[in-house]
Amino acid sequence: MANSKYEYVKAFEQPDILLPNTWIVIRIDGRGFHKFSAKYAFAKPNDRRALDLMNAAAKAVMSELPDIVIAYGVSDEYSKLVTTIASTFTAYFVHLWRDYFPDLQLSPPLPSFDGRAVMYPSVQNLRDYMSWRQVDCHINNLYNTTFWALVQSGGMEAKDAEKELAGTVSSDKNEILFSRFKINYNNEPEIYKKGSVAFRDYELVEPSSASEMVEEDSAKTTEQLELSKTQQEKDRKRRAKARITIQHVDVIKDEFWERRPWLLSNKP
Ligand code: DGT
Ligand code: MG
Ligand code: MG
Ligand code: MG
Ligand code: MG
Numbered sequence: 223m224a225n226s227k228y229e230y231v232k233a234f235e236q237p238d239i240l241l242p243n244t245w246i247v248i249r250i251d252g253r254g255f256h257k258f259s260a261k262y263a264f265a266k267p268n269d270r271r272a273l274d275l276m277n278a279a280a281k282a283v284m285s286e287l288p289d290i291v292i293a294y295g296v297s298d299e300y301s302k303l304v305t306t307i308a309s310t311f312t313a314y315f316v317h318l319w320r321d322y323f324p325d326l327q328l329s330p331p332l333p334s335f336d337g338r339a340v341m342y343p344s345v346q347n348l349r350d351y352m353s354w355r356q357v358d359c360h361i362n363n364l365y366n367t368t369f370w371a372l373v374q375s376g377g378m379e380a381k382d383a384e385k386e387l388a389g390t391v392s393s394d395k396n397e398i399l400f401s402r403f404k405i406n407y408n409n410e411p412e413i414y415k416k417g418s419v420a421f422r423d424y425e426l427v428e429p430s431s432a433s434e435m436v437e438e439d440s441a442k443t444t445e446q447l448e449l450s451k452t453q454q455e456k457d458r459k460r461r462a463k464a465r466i467t468i469q470h471v472d473v474i475k476d477e478f479w480e481r482r483p484w485l486l487s488n489k490p
Contacts, residue, residue: 225361228354231347235340244341245348250308253334262326266374267366268414275322277468279314280420286310288461292485294352294473296359296417308337345486353474359417361392367410368395371403412470419473422464424484 252258264272273295280293287310312335319328342348365387372383387395399405407415471478479486 226354226357228350228357231342231350231354234342234347235338241341241343244343245345247340247342247348247351248308248337249340250311250335250337253336254331255333258331258333262323267363267370268411270411270413271322273413273418275315275318277418277420278318278321279311280418281466281468282314282318283310284420284422284466285462288458291421292352293420294355294417295420296355296362308335311335348486349473349479356417356473360415363410363414364392364395364407367405367407367414368398371399371405375403416470416472418468418470419478420466420468421482421485422461423467423482424464 259269259272276295280295284290284293312333315333315335316328340351342351369380369383369387372378372386373380376383378386386398390398396407399407473479
């Protein structure tokens with residue numbers, strides 16, 4: 223599944239040990255969600271209830287674990303920075319299920335999520351990781367949107383739709399959507415095109431704390447990053463208080479990060 227220049231970051235994946243002063247990504251992914259989504263008849267290609275449930279679970283996990291800086295979700299996966307726990311996500315997914323699927327009773331096999339930790343030594347690697355996930359989201363969504371338009375609106379067999387799309391590039395798919403189905407891909411919902419980014423938005427709550435945080439952290443040397451216990455506790459409390467927002471925005475361009483300097487400010 224070659225998809226972009228960002229894909230090289232996958233080669234950084236290593237087993238077991240986590241190092242200090244690195245960006246830790248915990249990537250979780252629904253187990254067997256191909257079957258799970260069929261069992262509960264999720265809408266194709268995107269089920270808004272399922273994605274909203276994923277986002278609600280991510281938000282709950284971030285509220286519970288203030289060390290998490292940012293999270294990105296697409297399909298049945300959610301990527302988080304700093305030690306997250308896949309089981310907390312699973313627990314909330316189950317707990318919140320009835321809010322999003324009130325008419326569907328969960329029954330075994332129950333949903334679960336696998337998790338893996340990857341260390342990225344630089345902000346650039348970290349940003350490339352986020353870009354990789356968002357490019358993947360776009361590529362998959364454009365393909366799935368076109369595929370399901372051919373099947374659901376065009377009355378094609380799945381295997382014929384697959385054949386039709388083999389070897390096509392983005393502009394071909396945009397053209398199929400527009401000329402045959404009057405769908406302008408640009409007007410598709412942002413949540414499907416861009417995925418979901420969850421982060422603490424200090425601007426919304428305490429305008430002062432964002433800049434405070436950057437000043438404190440950017441002046442520090444590596445040794446000083448070994449913060450005192452009390453300082454760590456203070457930071458943790460501040461993070462726990464901040465409001466978590468979920469947005470469907472571009473995280474590939476600089477703008478998202480430049481507007482929120484507190485997100486990636488405390489490491490090299
Ligand atoms: P795994 O992760 O190896 O245990 O296996 P799966 O089956 O979870 O495969 P994966 O994670 O590569 O692909 C995610 C599956 O979930 C894929 O078959 C599409 C499905 N899925 C995710 N979100 C939606 C949705 O909103 N609607 C529908 N219909 N299916 C979805
Ligand atoms: Mg998986
Ligand atoms: Mg999966
Ligand atoms: Mg997946
Ligand atoms: Mg643990």
